[in-house]
Amino acid sequence: MRKSAAFALIAALGLSSWAIARALGPAAWPDARLRAVPAEFPAGFGVRRVMLDPGHGAPGNSGNKNAFCRDEQSFTLELAEDLAASLARTGHFEVKLTRRAGDLTPYSDRIRAAETWPADVFLSLHSDVRGKTxxxxPDPSLTCSRSRVAPGFSLLWSDHGDAAGERLGLARALAQSMQAAGFLAYQGADYAPTYAPDDRQPGVFVDRHPVPERIFVLWRPAVPSVIIETHNALDDREALRWNEPDTRAAFAAAVESALALALGRRPSG
Ligand SMILES: [Zn+2]
Incomplete structure (x- = not known):
């Protein structure tokens, strides 16, 4: 079908312009097609322990509301459950979640659980809110906030304490494999001065909050920890993409590749 005819047909079906762009070929995220590239595990990788932290779901802390007025804590729990199943299917990971549906779990309990296990890595899953809204x-019964000006993922880490080097290696590996899968690395315009961009890997940012406000799950755990801000929750296009099984599969494959790289440098415990 000629492109103009395709446009007319898609327009007649009532799809939005971003959906049209996506249907017609190569484009950047959030229109891009993603690639789920299977991870390659080095010999002797064994089985590693991953603590997945569905962000929020803590007392008095449900997180943001996305462009469809959905609570962040509900998105992160569903994503963590999907990711846990994918990681376990590789046979290379034992996975625990810091909370389950209906739990209200303080962050200090989550970190203690990771350290007691002990986990090899602590991944905290979130969505971000950025940009002018x-x-x-989204439907006649709901009024929500949205913003399409600052899409993309980010990886947050802290250079405070002993695990700093491992956190940076992990953050860079995750950002690199997410970019390779087709996700967009956020440029960071709304982050200064509280996060500073990495000089090597797009999408990676180090915590620069004043000391009393530093992010607890980034600096406190002895287990290497990072926050994955999967997308801008206020961007309705991104929020829809992150509900799709293909997006979840590409993300899981990216996390598996990054863990194969970052944990593969360390001997198996
Ligand atoms: Zn969050």
Missing amino acids: ELWQ
Whole structure:
């Protein structure tokens, strides 16, 4: 079908312009097709312990509301459950979640659980909120905030304490494999001065909050920890993509590749 005819057909079906762009070929995220590249595990990698932390779901802390007024804590729990199943299927990971549906779990308990196990790595899953917002109605009964000006993922880490080197290696490996899968690395315009961009890997940012406000799950755990801000929750296009099984599969494959690289440098315990 000629492109103009395809446009007319898609427009007649009532799809939005970003969906049209996506249907017609190569484009950047959030229109891009993603690639789920299977991880390659080095010989002797064995079985590693991964603590997945579905962000929020703590007392008095449900996180953001996305462009469809959905609570961040509900998105992160569903994503963590999907990711846990994918990691376990490789046969190379034993996975625990820091909380389950209905739990209200303080962050200090989550870190203690990771250290007691002990986990090899602590991955905290979140979605971000950035950019100038407007009100919109995803359906007539709902009024929510959205913003399309600052899409993309970010990896946050802390250079405070003994695990700093391992955290940076982990953050860079995760950002690199997410980029390779087709996800967009956030440029960081809204982050200064509280996070500073990495000089080597796009999408990686080090915590620069004043000392009393530093992010607990980044500096406190003895287990190497990072926060994955999967996308801008206020961007309705990204929020829809992250509900798709293909996006979850590409993300899981990217995490598996990054862990194969970052943990593969360390001897198996
Ligand atoms: Zn969050």
